[in-house]
Amino acid sequence: MENNIINSTVQLAMRCPECGKLEYHELSRFQLSGVKSLYINCSCGAEKLIIKTKKHKEYWIQVPCVVCETRHLHTIPGKLMWNGGVHYLLCHETGLELGFLGPEEKVKELTSGYEEDLKALASEFPDDDYFHNSDIMYEVLNCLHDIAERDALYCQCGNRDVDVDIFPDRLELHCKECDSVNIIYAENEEDLKVIQKVDNIELVQNGFECLDSYASTKKSYKNTGRKRNK
Numbered sequence: 269m270e271n272n273i274i275n276s277t278v279q280l281a282m283r284c285p286e287c288g289k290l291e292y293h294e295l296s297r298f299q300l301s302g303v304k305s306l307y308i309n310c311s312c313g314a315e316k317l318i319i320k321t322k323k324h325k326e327y328w329i330q331v332p333c334v335v336c337e338t339r340h341l342h343t344i345p346g347k348l349m350w351n352g353g354v355h356y357l358l359c360h361e362t363g364l365e366l367g368f369l370g371p372e373e374k375v376k377e378l379t380s381g382y383e384e385d386l387k388a389l390a391s392e393f394p395d396d397d398y399f400h401n402s403d404i405m406y407e408v409l410n411c412l413h414d415i416a417e418r419d420a421l422y423c424q425c426g427n428r429d430v431d432v433d434i435f436p437d438r439l440e441l442h443c444k445e446c447d448s449v450n451i452i453y454a455e456n457e458e459d460l461k462v463i464q465k466v467d468n469i470e471l472v473q474n475g476f477e478c479l480d481s482y483a484s485t486k487k488s489y490k491n492t493g494r495k496r497n498k
C-alpha cells in the first residue's frame with residue numbers, strides 16, 4: 269500500500285514573501301479534510317499559503333506574490349493534486365515561480381539551484397491585516413468558489429480559465445485571452461449581498477466591469493470613488 273501513502277501527501281516548496289527563506293512543508297490529504305482553510309506559515313511566522321477545498325473536488329490556493337504585492341489564486345483540480353505531478357505556483361503577471369507543489373523528490377530537484385537565503389524581492393509584504401474585512405473576503409471567495417464549481421465563471425471570448433488576484437479590498441478577475449477585467453469588491457455586507465445574488469460571472473470580452481454594491485445601485489463606476497490601482 270506504499271502507493272497510497274505517496275499519493276496522499278505533497279510537498280510544498282516556497283520562499284517566504286516576508287523573510288525570503290526557502291522552506292518545505294508537507295501537506296496531506298487528511299490535513300485538508302474537514303477544515304475550512306489550511307494556513308501554512310513560514311518559521312518566521314509570516315503567512316505563506318492558504319488552501320481551501322470543498323470535499324477535495326478542487327483546491328483553491330492563495331499565493332502571496334512579492335512582485336505584485338497581492339495574492340494570486342491558483343486552482344488545482346482534486347484529481348490532479350495527488351497524481352504525482354508538479355504544480356507550479358506562478359505569478360500571473362510575470363510568470364515568476366513563487367512555489368512548487370508535488371512529490372518531495374521532484375520538488376527538491378526543482379529548488380536545488382535556489383540560493384538558500386536569498387532575500388525576498390520586496391520585504392514589506394503585508395500579512396496579518398491584509399484584508400480590509402477578512403470575514404467578508406472569506407465569504408465572497410466562498411461564493412466565487414461555488415460559482416466556479418458550477419462552471420459559471422467564464423469569459424465571453426470562450427475562455428473558462430480565468431485568473432483571479434486577491435487584493436485587500438477586492439478580487440480582480442482577468443482573462444488572459446482577451447484581456448478583459450472584472451472586479452469584485454469584498455469590503456462590506458453590501459458587497460457580499462451582491463455576489464450572493466449572482467448566478468454566473470461572465471467577463472465581457474475586452475471589457476472592464478465592476479461588481480460591487482455601489483455599481484448595483486445604478487451609480488456609474490466612476491462615481492463610486494473606488495479605483496483600480498494598477
Ligand SMILES: [Zn+2]
Nearest residue numbers: 284287310312
Ligand atoms: Zn519567513
Ligand SMILES: [Zn+2]
Nearest residue numbers: 333336359360
Ligand atoms: Zn505576481
Ligand SMILES: [Zn+2]
Nearest residue numbers: 423425443446
Ligand atoms: Zn476573454
